[in-house]
């Protein structure tokens with residue numbers, strides 16, 4: 330079972346995930362991070378900004394989960410721009426060691442294959458941060474995604490486009506396609522850390538953690554992973570049937586066991 334940790338606020342989640350990442354980088358200065366976009370990972374990046382200040386992170390490598398297809402990489406809402414502005418620059422990572430799928434490639438299938446290959450060549454991702462969409466997607470693996478899927482183009486659901494419209498001038502500007510790591514790609518990371526905050530995620534979190542394994546809820550794929558940590562705030566945990574059990578397990582966590 331994934332470890333489920335319920336914390337009062339997103340800032341608490343940011344501190345927990347930030348500690349795990351800083352510990353990893355302490356042990357392996359050239360570790361490979363899997364970074365995510367959206368509002369959910371922001372408390373982690375905020376925490377890391379102070380936690381990593383003054384430390385040498387020049388050898389850290391990172392791969393983003395996904396990228397829109399059909400907008401320029403310099404568009405302020407491209408994941409290339411977002412990762413650069415929210416992760417690479419503030420944390421002081423080396424830009425050439427941070428990769429985002431190329432949503433503008435003339436040959437997207439080839440770009441997808443090359444992305445998976447680049448992850449493999451880097452030795453695989455050590456720790457993958459994940460958010461969750463209100464429809465249960467991770468990365469941009471929308472409902473129906475194969476658990477064995479590799480990096481590829483996916484069509485975004487109307488729900489996802491609506492959710493992400495807040496970042497664009499109008500919903501018409503939200504791309505309809507994305508290049509995303511597949512569920513099979515994500516499952517190869519050595520440690521998954523899935524975060525979810527707020528009431529709007531409560532249903533998706535309950536389905537992902539307590540519903541049956543199903544391609545309809547792509548995040549249920551985390552149950553196929555041997556090392557997954559889920560950190561949710563009070564509101565996102567509000568529909569979990571076994572919430573008190575998860576709290577009991579965490580309260581009794583052996584001191585030697587890290588995240």
Ligand code: GLP
Pocket residue numbers: 365366367368369370394395459460461462463467468469489493
């Ligand atoms: C996008 C991203 C996902 C992210 C999701 C949730 O669709 N592709 O990686 O988890 O949005 O976004 P937010 O964290 O803003 O709720």
